[in-house]
Amino acid sequence: MSVRVRRIYDLPEPDDGVRVLVDRLWPRGVAKDAAHVDEWPKGLTPSAELRRWYHAGQGSYEEFARRYEAELAAPEAAGLLDGVRRLAEEGTVTLLTAAREPGRSHAAVLARLLEA
Incomplete structure (x- = not known):
């Protein structure tokens, strides 16, 4: 299983x-055809x-x-997470985010959960 996080x-x-896209x-500023997004589970x-x-800076990343x-x-979210996990079991999954610091974002939390 391989899960990556990228901007x-x-x-x-x-x-x-x-x-x-997570x-x-x-x-x-990102054209949909240029982004090459395969899945977009908004939930x-x-x-x-x-x-x-x-x-707003009200708490730590760990608390977030x-x-x-x-x-x-x-x-709903658990079902979507299971769907992405199934994709990751079949091959590489790249989680995409616009966050400035992907390593301290929700995408990093998702990656950790998917790899667990």
Whole structure:
């Protein structure tokens, strides 16, 4: 199983495998045909409340990750996570995000859960 996290602004690479956008909104300045996104499970993204809380600097990344994991336990999100996990079992999956620091974003939390 191979799960990668990349910024959607980076050019697609041949070894990206299945490219999954994990942001709720389409990233600014990215043409849909140029992004080469294969899947876009919007239900995997953090809630608006959690995103606002984290981006306002009200808590640590660790607390954000804990709260986000709790949201992912909801039936809809858990089902979508299982779907992406099945893709990762078949080959490489690249999680795409517009986050400036992908390693400290919800995409990193998803990658860790998928590889567990």
